[in-house]
Amino acid sequence: MENKSSINEFLLHGFPDTEELRIVHIIVFLIIYLVALIENFIIITVIVYSHQLHSPMYFFLVNLSLQDLGSISVTVPKSMMNSLMSTEGISYSGCLCQVFFLVFFILSHFFLLGVMAYDRYVAICKPLHYETILNKKACIKMAISVWMCGLFYSMLHTGNLFMVKFCSRIINQFFCEIPQLLKISCSDSYAAEEWILIQGSSLGFILFVLIVFSYVKIFQAVLQIPSTQGKKKAFSTCLPHLIVICIFLVSGTFAYLKPLSSSPSTSDILISMFYCVVPPIMNPLIYSMRNKELKMAISLISSLILKKINCLCC
Numbered sequence: 001m002e003n004k005s006s007i008n009e010f011l012l013h014g015f016p017d018t019e020e021l022r023i024v025h026i027i028v029f030l031i032i033y034l035v036a037l038i039e040n041f042i043i044i045t046v047i048v049y050s051h052q053l054h055s056p057m058y059f060f061l062v063n064l065s066l067q068d069l070g071s072i073s074v075t076v077p078k079s080m081m082n083s084l085m086s087t088e089g090i091s092y093s094g095c096l097c098q099v100f101f102l103v104f105f106i107l108s109h110f111f112l113l114g115v116m117a118y119d120r121y122v123a124i125c126k127p128l129h130y131e132t133i134l135n136k137k138a139c140i141k142m143a144i145s146v147w148m149c150g151l152f153y154s155m156l157h158t159g160n161l162f163m164v165k166f167c168s169r170i171i172n173q174f175f176c177e178i179p180q181l182l183k184i185s186c187s188d189s190y191a192a193e194e195w196i197l198i199q200g201s202s203l204g205f206i207l208f209v210l211i212v213f214s215y216v217k218i219f220q221a222v223l224q225i226p227s228t229q230g231k232k233k234a235f236s237t238c239l240p241h242l243i244v245i246c247i248f249l250v251s252g253t254f255a256y257l258k259p260l261s262s263s264p265s266t267s268d269i270l271i272s273m274f275y276c277v278v279p280p281i282m283n284p285l286i287y288s289m290r291n292k293e294l295k296m297a298i299s300l301i302s303s304l305i306l307k308k309i310n311c312l313c314c
Helices: 019-049 056-084 092-125 127-133 136-161 178-183 191-223 228-257 266-276 278-289 292-313
Strands: 009-012 089-091
Touching (some): 056 136, 056 266, 092 127, 092 136, 092 228, 191 228, 228 266, 228 278, 278 292
């Protein structure tokens, strides 16, 4: 058995190491990564350069895209690089850095979903006070608080992992994940980290209850809207956010709270992909498909870019 002091490198056994599967892994992850980058950069660029989209909802959507870019960049490039170089290694410090940044982006993402639920609650339930409650200063403060909360919890988790002793260096995942690290830790060395996970789960549950409460009030208010067009508009701004919350919470809950298997599990990899790889691709699609303002802004900027390209070619 190995202890923490003798481990300088972990081995990521997330995917089979045959030549054919490595090639498939690289191609699939490269496509996923490029699509996520393109989609989120488009969302950020369109919102920044479209003055009609300078509202609290789109301000928070820019922050969500930044978090998506960060979370997928923490895990996917390293996994592709390992497959490309036919290796499975990640250094001890690199593994903890991966945990730090992944927890930072994932938790700040979760806190932001709560803020975005509050934004929709105020917009639909208190429309006359919307601009007063969610003014520019308040939005900036909420965004900073979201990022700071994510930073605080990521420091707690990473700091506790420094105290954990590991009895193995084989991680049955394609990135360094807290549940998998606890799985290979020595007994009685991870009590503090488990306590932080329990506290984080409790905080997450409270936030989830607040989100559910917000949407109960939102749907009550929407059903009282007399016009069918008004109901459709309200649902079109709320349903995408609700879908994003469900995908993120369900997959994240399964990944961190389900019992760990003693052997490598395909379900562990798939569940982890659903909370750290799938959202960066799905979020831009979900928000843009049912949002007419965003679709119009994207088509307008696209047409302007095409005109400039035509002018340059001529």
